[in-house]
Amino acid sequence: MSVLIFVEIDNGAIKKSSLEAIYYGSKVAENTQSSATVLAIGAADADALKAAGKFGAKKVLHAADEKLSHENSLAYADVLVQAAQQEDSKIVIMAKSGLGDAVAARAAAKLKAAIVSGVTDLPDTSGGFMVTRAIYTGKAFATVEMNTDVKVLVVRKNAVEAVETDAQASVESFSPTLRDSDFAATVKNVEKAGSELSLTDADIIVSGGRGMKGPDHWDPLLELAGALGAATGCSKPVSDLDWRPHHEHIGQTGIKVAPNLYIACGISGAIQHLAGVNGSKTIVVINKDPEAPFFKAADYGIVGDVFDILPRLTKAVEASK
Template sequence: MSVLIFVELDNGSIKKTSLEAVAYGAAVAQTQSTTATVLAIGNADSNELAKAGAYGASKVLHANEAALSNENAMAYASVLAAAVQQESSKIVILPKSGLSDAMGARVAAKLGASIVSGVTELPDLSNGFQVKRSIYTGKAFATVEVKGDIKILGIKKNAIEAQEGSGTATVESFNPSLPDGDFTAKVINQEKASGELSLTEADIIVSGGRGMKGPEHWQPLLDLAEALGAATGCSKPVSDLDWRPHHEHIGQTGIKVAPNLYIACGISGAIQHLAGVNSSKVIVAINKDPEAPFFKAADYGIVGDVFDVLPRLTKAVKESK
């Protein structure tokens, strides 16, 4: 009857957003007087997976067949459904990602489960099983009663702080039989950005807009990002103009992020961009236009020319270290 938590891997390690899901799942398990079990799929070292115990998990099921080395939502969903049945789990926790979204929908259909996405708080058990979820791209919240026997909860990024403890989890091999139909589509090639921090995993993001005036003027922003150990992003017009690569596009039609700190440099603050960053814990806007819409959404604002402000910030960061 353990709470089951699916985690995603990156180069054999559990992703930050998945560690948040483990911490959330462990907290839910306490309310149910049960344990938290993690499911990891893909290549990973057992010692790395055992670190899930530091976030509250007691056991890790590791599915590591060669056929599962590439992300396959259909096959991964079958593995997750098999784990739910083996562990007799009534609550399943998923981190927020494109893969988890695709898996969650399939597992809900396979098991006849209830599914809720964008969950921001622990369940309220005072009157049934109710969860609070983010709606309208983070502009509002809804309280949802979950009535299914099996409940699948997709956790919003940064909804819970993953505090590392000192425990370790036992790691067990898990190799359920999978239908051939799960492999009718095959991944034949993967191209991943290397040498860069992932926007979805980054604690700090420094992002630029058309106020940076062109790709040749991007160095001050890159210098600040390097000093902070931050990932870099951009607005949609910037990626459309090919000033920056499209995988850096942040917004409603790009990547939605939830870092601890988001610094917007020369970005006016169109609603589509704000929809992609409004889950950030702290937002800093830098713009020479005091009427820029971003200032209304920002926690802190600096009115000034980015080419004057950024070098000063970079210098201050370096001096503080």
């Protein structure tokens, strides 16, 4: 019996959020006296798959059929179910994402499993199987008891602090049965955002609001992001005004992020924006208005003009390298 961890692949490598899910799954396996097995679907580098062992996986099942080269939640869910049945997996784990949520829901229905999304901590198995999850867009937490034979956990980013070792996992080819009905809709073309860092996987995000005063005044923010190796984001009003691309919109109706460090520049801190960033480990707010609501959610606050503060921060970061 094993804990099965579904991972997402990007450019041949396992996504960072999925590496965290592997570590989380390895800890669940330890607590339930089982082993951690990874399921990777699509084209992937063999060495990258072996590296799953650094985060606690013992084995990787790799389904590399050409039909699975593009993300397809219907087909991926079927593959996941077949892998779970082959490995006799009673616990299935994956990182929370658009694809993860879709695959988890479909797989749970096929496995007749209970499903909990937004998991924030390791399960408590001392008196059953209790799981803590974020609710109300992260403003509160609920403890859920899972009573089904098979359980599906969709883990929020930074649920646990992943620790690497020098271990490597064995990689086995996995050839599931693919149903034609899962490919009724096909992907014709995929356009990616180039070399930009993914907001959902970024460890550091520097984000701007209307306090940046317009689309032509973002250089200080971009320079700080470059010095930190950070992704860039923005508030909803900024994307609505076309100051920044819409894929950078962070908030309740945009992308929800959970980086280790979130730096908000000239963002007032409306509740809709806070709902998208409250999973961040550390929040730094820069705003010239000392009454800005964002300061109440900040770990560190700087009252001042962003156009004065940002160059100083960039200079300090570069000096520390």
